[in-house]
Amino acid sequence: MLRIYNTLSRQKEDFVPIHEGKAYMYSCGPTVYNFAHIGNLRTYIFMDIFRRTLKYDGYKLKGVMNITDVGHLLSDGDEGEDKMQKASREQKKTPWEIAEFYTKVFFEDLEKLNIGKPEIIAKATEHIKEMIDYVQKLVEKGYGYEIDDGIYFDISKFPGYGKLSRLDLDEQQAGARVEVNSQKRHPADFALWKKAEPEHIMQWESPWGMGYPGWHIECSAMSLKYLGMPFDIHTGGVDHIPVHHENEIAQNEALTGKKSVNYWVHGEFMLVDNGKMSKSLGNTYRVSDLEERGFKPLDFRYFCLNTHYRKKLNFTFEGLKAAQAAYARLLSLVFKHKQAAPCGDKSVAEKYLAQFQEAIDDDLNVPLALGILWTMVKQAPCREIYDAALEFDKVLALSLDKAKAAEQAPEEQAPAEIIELCEKRKAAKAARDWATADKLRAEIVEKGYLVIDTKEGYKVSKNK
Ligand code: AMP
Ligand code: ZN
Numbered sequence: 001m002l003r004i005y006n007t008l009s010r011q012k013e014d015f016v017p018i019h020e021g022k023a024y025m026y027s028c029g030p031t032v033y034n035f036a037h038i039g040n041l042r043t044y045i046f047m048d049i050f051r052r053t054l055k056y057d058g059y060k061l062k063g064v065m066n067i068t069d070v071g072h073l074l075s076d077g078d079e080g081e082d083k084m085q086k087a088s089r090e091q092k093k094t095p096w097e098i099a100e101f102y103t104k105v106f107f108e109d110l111e112k113l114n115i116g117k118p119e120i121i122a123k124a125t126e127h128i129k130e131m132i133d134y135v136q137k138l139v140e141k142g143y144g145y146e147i148d149d150g151i152y153f154d155i156s157k158f159p160g161y162g163k164l165s166r167l168d169l170d171e172q173q174a175g176a177r178v179e180v181n182s183q184k185r186h187p188a189d190f191a192l193w194k195k196a197e198p199e200h201i202m203q204w205e206s207p208w209g210m211g212y213p214g215w216h217i218e219c220s221a222m223s224l225k226y227l228g229m230p231f232d233i234h235t236g237g238v239d240h241i242p243v244h245h246e247n248e249i250a251q252n253e254a255l256t257g258k259k260s261v262n263y264w265v266h267g268e269f270m271l272v273d274n275g276k277m278s279k280s281l282g283n284t285y286r287v288s289d290l291e292e293r294g295f296k297p298l299d300f301r302y303f304c305l306n307t308h309y310r311k312k313l314n315f316t317f318e319g320l321k322a323a324q325a326a327y328a329r330l331l332s333l334v335f336k337h338k339q340a341a342p343c344g345d346k347s348v349a350e351k352y353l354a355q356f357q358e359a360i361d362d363d364l365n366v367p368l369a370l371g372i373l374w375t376m377v378k379q380a381p382c383r384e385i386y387d388a389a390l391e392f393d394k395v396l397a398l399s400l401d402k403a404k405a406a407e408q409a410p411e412e413q414a415p416a417e418i419i420e421l422c423e424k425r426k427a428a429k430a431a432r433d434w435a436t437a438d439k440l441r442a443e444i445v446e447k448g449y450l451v452i453d454t455k456e457g458y459k460v461s462k463n464k
Pocket of ligand 1: 028029030031038039040041042043236237238239240268269270271277
């Protein structure tokens, strides 16, 4: 039985789906006015692990992820410049071109990181009608009111406001730094629909004139359309708890009059050098930045999997390097079992498979699951262990099936001095000078390395 931590109740709960054997999940997707950074991607790796665990547990998945290609405003308060519009001005491209470009790169990044694409990808710009209908219904029910610059949600009409973040409204305003718009009835009332200035590029016709949707209505309207309400799971990063998801709950429950989402599940933040990632500090790394520094995307995935999704994860290049070395060693151990003959005893792997299942079902305890994998692959070579590792990999998605002997951590590769001895030995062997070749081999072993001959040439590795 899968247990998952629900932000709403602040405890781990048994996962009981609404529709038997099916899991419906909505995940807040990216705002595509810029590249996704490694912090964003950590959140999508968490989403992926969650999805894979549900599948592993036998659920049929219906996952929706939005692409925010409308752009929402710069601050949590509904003020500031539209992010898409700002990027569009700076890069001298239309907002549609900006969105298309960054959406493409986003999906490339997901693929590099073995993050499976949710079944439904929903672009905000293709659901404007659904959003307008939603807002209209809220207005009809008395939850929305019109002021000069748009339609706002009246939080005083929704007594449950604040139940997800458990902040009282005063704290929430301090946290969200909501700018006060004097026409709003309450400072924390938020925009459902904004009226557009003529120079605003992305705007649509609505019952309130030309305008564009608020950010929160986007997720409410698209989750309602594809999943219905209530649905099972909603994911996102912890930054979404106090404003975005609180507002989604208010909209949903005002519209339907009932609970809208059973499990709210949030991934903790990634820090860089123990601080916030920010453009001004130049530390908002992308996957391609890591690749340029000699890391593979899956080194980063492995790095993320070592920390539970509800713990903060501090990114440093030293940490990533250590993950790279560990991941390479893991692959070489997996390869040992891949090459091994069956040991004829299924129970060797079954014990670990049971432990693995228990770990992932306990609120996605992937660090523990990785520990179990390590213990398992350190056993004597046995093909059944390789098969079990591939089962683990249905959730971990570390491409363990691609394990090759050549996968070695850089520090495990032989230094130049050893390579030189190997080359001399190769020459000696070619010259059929076996005595010299043996002497050179002994010298290599003495220096702590092993050299073996294969069809493709010699292979040298640290003698452990
Ligand atoms: P955005 O494109 O800003 O809406 O962010 C996309 C996703 O990344 C959201 O689910 C955010 O909660 C998440 N996110 C943003 N910054 C970080 C971070 N530093 N660490 C982890 N997740 C983040
Ligand atoms: Zn959202």
